[in-house]
Amino acid sequence: MTYTAQKPPLARSSEELRAEIPGWGVDLDPANRPAFPQERFDPGATGAHWDFPERQSSNGYRERSIEHEFLTPVFGTSVPLRGVSGAIRRLAYERFSEARAAHWLLLLAGDRVDAAESHLRSFATTRPDNPFTETGLRSEISHHGIASRRGRIDVRHQWMDPILVGGPWVLAGVAVVKIARRLARRGAHTPGA
Amino acid sequence: MLAMVYRGPYKVRVEEKDIPTVEHPNDAIVRVTLAAICGSDLHLYHGMMPDTRVGHTFGHEFIGVVEQVGSSVQNLKAGDRVMVPFNVYCGSCYFCARGLYSNCHNVNPNATAVGGIYGYSHTCGGYDGGQAEFVRVPFADVGPSVIPEWLDDEDALLCTDALATGYFGAQLGDIVEGDTVAVFGAGPVGLFAAKSAWFMGAGRVIVIDHLDYRLEKAREFAHAETFNFGKHKDIVLEMKRATGYLGADVVIDAVGAEADGNLLQHVTSAKLKLQGGSPVALNWAIDSVRKGGTISVMGAYGPMFSAVKFGDAMNKGLTLNMNQCPVKRQWPRLFEHIRDGHLKPNDIVTHRIPLEHVDEGYHMFSAKLDNMIKPVIVPTAS
Ligand SMILES: NC(=O)c1ccc[n+]([C@@H]2O[C@H](COP(=O)([O-])OP(=O)(O)OC[C@H]3O[C@@H](n4cnc5c(N)ncnc54)[C@H](O)[C@@H]3O)[C@@H](O)[C@H]2O)c1
Ligand SMILES: [Zn+2]
Ligand SMILES: [Zn+2]
Numbered sequence: 053m054t055y056t057a058q059k060p061p062l063a064r065s066s067e068e069l070r071a072e073i074p075g076w077g078v079d080l081d082p083a084n085r086p087a088f089p090q091e092r093f094d095p096g097a098t099g100a101h102w103d104f105p106e107r108q109s110s111n112g113y114r115e116r117s118i119e120h121e122f123l124t125p126v127f128g129t130s131v132p133l134r135g136v137s138g139a140i141r142r143l144a145y146e147r148f149s150e151a152r153a154a155h156w157l158l159l160l161a162g163d164r165v166d167a168a169e170s171h172l173r174s175f176a177t178t179r180p181d182n183p184f185t186e187t188g189l190r191s192e193i194s195h196h197g198i199a200s201r202r203g204r205i206d207v208r209h210q211w212m213d214p215i216l217v218g219g220p221w222v223l224a225g226v227a228v229v230k231i232a233r234r235l236a237r238r239g240a241h242t243p244g245a
Numbered sequence: 246m247l248a249m250v251y252r253g254p255y256k257v258r259v260e261e262k263d264i265p266t267v268e269h270p271n272d273a274i275v276r277v278t279l280a281a282i283c284g285s286d287l288h289l290y291h292g293m294m295p296d297t298r299v300g301h302t303f304g305h306e307f308i309g310v311v312e313q314v315g316s317s318v319q320n321l322k323a324g325d326r327v328m329v330p331f332n333v334y335c336g337s338c339y340f341c342a343r344g345l346y347s348n349c350h351n352v353n354p355n356a357t358a359v360g361g362i363y364g365y366s367h368t369c370g371g372y373d374g375g376q377a378e379f380v381r382v383p384f385a386d387v388g389p390s391v392i393p394e395w396l397d398d399e400d401a402l403l404c405t406d407a408l409a410t411g412y413f414g415a416q417l418g419d420i421v422e423g424d425t426v427a428v429f430g431a432g433p434v435g436l437f438a439a440k441s442a443w444f445m446g447a448g449r450v451i452v453i454d455h456l457d458y459r460l461e462k463a464r465e466f467a468h469a470e471t472f473n474f475g476k477h478k479d480i481v482l483e484m485k486r487a488t489g490y491l492g493a494d495v496v497i498d499a500v501g502a503e504a505d506g507n508l509l510q511h512v513t514s515a516k517l518k519l520q521g522g523s524p525v526a527l528n529w530a531i532d533s534v535r536k537g538g539t540i541s542v543m544g545a546y547g548p549m550f551s552a553v554k555f556g557d558a559m560n561k562g563l564t565l566n567m568n569q570c571p572v573k574r575q576w577p578r579l580f581e582h583i584r585d586g587h588l589k590p591n592d593i594v595t596h597r598i599p600l601e602h603v604d605e606g607y608h609m610f611s612a613k614l615d616n617m618i619k620p621v622i623v624p625t626a627s
Pocket of ligand 2 (some may be wrong): 283406
């Protein structure tokens with residue numbers, strides 16, 4: 053009992069559990085647990101046959117956290133920095149350590165700018181972004197969108213998702229129409245046009 | 246090759262990309278035969294992870310066949326069927342030498358606070374992931390293993406993250422015989438954690454979620470008692486009642502940054518990105534574990550701050566254990582458990598989706614449609 057010394061009794065004894073539940077107790081002994089203790093010095097266990105890895109060649113600029121002494125010997129080469137978002141991200145890396153909120157807030161800002169830049173850029177390609185196909189909305193019809201959500205508590209905020217995703221597109225659309233109208237009007241007033 | 250590509254929050258598509266090349270002498274190029282979408286991918290998909298770039302390919306759970314190896318690779322050759330842990334790690338730094346493979350210092354220039362992860366943003370090193378036909382695998386002599394003959398492909402796939410992580414999560418609970426273990430989250434990680442808690446001698450396992458179909462799986466697959474927090478006004482109070490007002494001895498957070506259950510916390514983090522992650526489940530864990538108890542955090546949170554109830558954790562004298570899973574360390578023992586029939590990993594796989602339809606896979610997993618628990622992605626070339 054909680055208010056006295058003994059633990060509240062369990063419904064099933066260890067013997068019963070061992071009989072009923074597959075594998076019950078096979079790792080009772082911590083020595084059988086591969087993650088115990090978490091830290092275990094065993095440099096020979098990894099398969100590495102080097103003291104320090106050979107360095108991957110870096111052609112060009114590779115951003116890094118200023119909490120690193122140097123560029124790590126191996127790194128990913130997906131999507132190098134580019135555009136305005138690239139400049140924002142570069143600033144985040146070069147000026148602020150990971151301890152600073154500014155570092156992460158700038159990176160998040162870079163992400164939003166990247167998305168906008170990339171959408172714009174996509175309109176100059178043969179495959180412009182398509183907010184309907186890329187959001188997988190078709191599965192709402194093919195995989196029971198309505199029935200799946202019946203009685204669920206997360207519907208309280210799921211309605212926000214289309215606004216977060218579609219909102220910027222709607223705003224951009226409105227802006228384009230407004231600018232086009234203004235240009236058309238200006239054209240109409242131009243003498244001789 | 247075809248690859249899943251991120252196009253901005255809630256948007257992904259399949260694109261034609263160049264096949265990756267050997268960029269380091271210990272690289273391998275792997276032709277992916279199966280991949281999966283992980284709950285962690287949702288944090289990227291929702292735009293919560295800083296420095297997630299448009300054009301990046303996600304995917305840190307995958308198996309495949311070695312296509313090509315770099316000049317210094319000794320342990321693998323073309324044609325080998327391999328399973329690849331989600332961690333990119335060197336095997337030789339201070340941290341790898343101590344078994345902390347998920348905390349490697351030699352593979353992620355972008356951050357020191359996190360190791361390298363395939364397809365998990367530049368904050369985790371900027372490596373393209375395995376939801377594609379081919380993937381670059383650095384340190385081929387360290388991370389990947391040849392898939393044992395007897396192991397099914399889908400089971401091997403689940404060993405690369407979800408199963409290893411759930412098993413690791415139960416271990417970090419420091420469970421002793423007869424402990425009451427509560428697991429928040431009945432996704433793949435929570436289900437495997439609940440299942441593994443019995444291996445360590447738990448006396449009772451309780452799983453909490455708000456999705457009934459997942460709780461049903463928790464009862465069936467993990468032999469757990471279940472609570473739907475959406476049907477209780479105060480789940481912490483419910484946990485106290487269920488444990489004779491003591492609290493659980495061990496609580497595992499298998500939810501992470503997008504936790505539901507408190508609209509303000511969820512919206513400020515998952516939607517508005519003002520917090521590193523919604524700490525609802527973590528706070529429930531802190532409040533429903535007993536004094537002196539242990540919390541194991543497997544749920545992932547962003548690098549920004551979150552509104553965690555640290556005072557309660559301190560006053561209650563809690564031990565908090567946590568990490569990204571060092572996957573390969575779990576394998577030998579996990580293989581024994583699978584072989585001995587203690588669990589069948591792919592019991593939790595609900596959907597198999599062609600790579601071409603990855604957009605729908607993400608949407609369904611994110612919105613939890615069609616009773617989805619674990620979606621597997623099947624690339625065309627395989
Ligand atoms: N530490 C690691 O190495 C590691 C590895 C893999 C995944 N993860 C993390 O583990 C978490 C779970 O991954 P998954 O693949 O199972 O994801 P998932 O999205 O399928 O599962 C999360 C579950 O939590 C439930 N949930 C939401 N709010 C809750 C709350 N307040 N209380 C209880 N349950 C709640 C959801 O309904 C869902 O079923 C994610 O945060 C993921 O990033 C960590
Ligand atoms: Zn994962
Ligand atoms: Zn290392």
